[in-house]
Amino acid sequence: MAHSMTAFSRQDSDTAAGSLQIELRSVNQRYLEPHFRLPEALRDLEPMFREALRNRLARGKVECTLRFEPTGNEAALSVDRRRLAALATALGEVRESVPEATMPDALSLLDHPGVLDRRGPDMAAVKQEALALFQAALDDLVAGRAREGEKLAALIRERLIAVNAQVAEVHRLMPHILERQRVQLLERMEAIRAELEPQRLEAELVLLAQKADVDEELDRLTTHVAEVARQLGQPGPVGRRLDFLMQELNREANTLSSKSVVAATTRCAVELKVLIEQMREQIQNIE
Template sequence: MAHSMTAFTRQTREAAWGSLALELRSVNQRYLEPHFRLPDSLRDLEPAFRDTLRNRLARGKVECTLRFEPAASGELLSVNRARLAELARALQDIRTEVPEAPIPDALALLDHPGVVEIQGADLDEVKRQASALFEEALSDLIAGRAREGEHLAQLINLRLQGVRVQVAEVRALLPSILERQRTQLSERLATLKADLDPQRIEAEIALLAQKADVDEELDRLETHVVEVERQLTQKGPVGRRLDFLMQELNREANTLSSKSVVAESTRCAVELKVLIEQMREQIQNIE
């Protein structure tokens, strides 16, 4: 089943220690590209979150935002003196190299990541709950991508039926195309009052028929349509394979257009290109 790369979910959890809110959003991307915004106190969860994403998703730009609000009761703020000392040394180095650099005030120092710590919350429990919340959110995101993918597959299948209709129309036109070429050639020869060998005329007609023969292109178009339908039902990522098939469909449509000798077949070739482009745009969203 095809999965979209576009989805969004928001999950929350509240307990005595406070509340967690986690958002996951994903959009189109050629490869898997995760981005995390986590509180400093939960920053060490990122490697595990990243590994989980790699195990369950193949493509898409995925943004994860986690917010943690500790419970107000019993909450204390404390200064991480080691972190503050490191920051002070760094500021001293900056003043040595750039004396005119402005000195940050106390509030700016407190706002620096890691300087202020919240005491009172059981961080181990918060991390366990955050990890469980991430798993729930990711499952919901994947379910949303699956629903969107099912809708995209329906839209693509509609276009595939349109491709079949155009292929059938061109096949039905082939006999009349050949007959029209024969008639036009005969009329031109009659106008010129040329006295040509009948065998030479037949050879010219056969050559024109060969140039206008698109049976092979029509067969390949039908084969590619069947393969696209099959890929849409496969498990796992299929977006890149579908994108390749769109290139092949477009190649056959271009050849069909170049061989066209009547307005009807030209119109069919143009319609094929429109349908293929519409499918290609939808496939850009598929994992």
């Protein structure tokens, strides 16, 4: 099943510690290329996020943005009274020993290590919530890439039908092509009969016949179309195989064009190249 490399997912969660929001955006890229924007307090989640992406995705540029808004504007504050009493006792001893020493004010006492307890959110719990939220966003992203991939596959299948129609048209034109080839051979033979030896003349006729023979190109076009259709139904990443098959289809269309001896064949070859290019553009977005 073909998956697109283009998708978006956003997930939100309200926890006891605050609100979490995560966004995942993916676009086409030759390899898997993740980028992360995380709060500093949650920065150590990046390796786990990166590993999860690597396990689920093969290609694409993926941008991950995580936001965390703690509940309330300030962390809860409380004074450790025992610590403050011990500090006051120590300051009293300093005052007795060094009367001229300047004593600290209240704010300075609060800045002393251990006196003021700044109780922020439980970051361990927040990290667990963020991991679960990321997993939900990743599941949604993969599902979105699958849905988009189905749409791309449907567009490609439509063009495969059109390619087969052009191949069938060339087959239908074959009697006309062969007749035109026979006329050209006769005209060429009359033009060069007096100039060439019999052996050289025979070689020229064989060369002209080979040049107009397009059966092999038509067979390969049919084979490549069938393989593209098969790859679209295969599990796992198929984008690179499909891109290679587009190159092969284009090569056969070019050869068909170069061998054309009637205008109708040339038109079919041009239409084939247009269809192949349209498929190639869609395949650039397939994982």
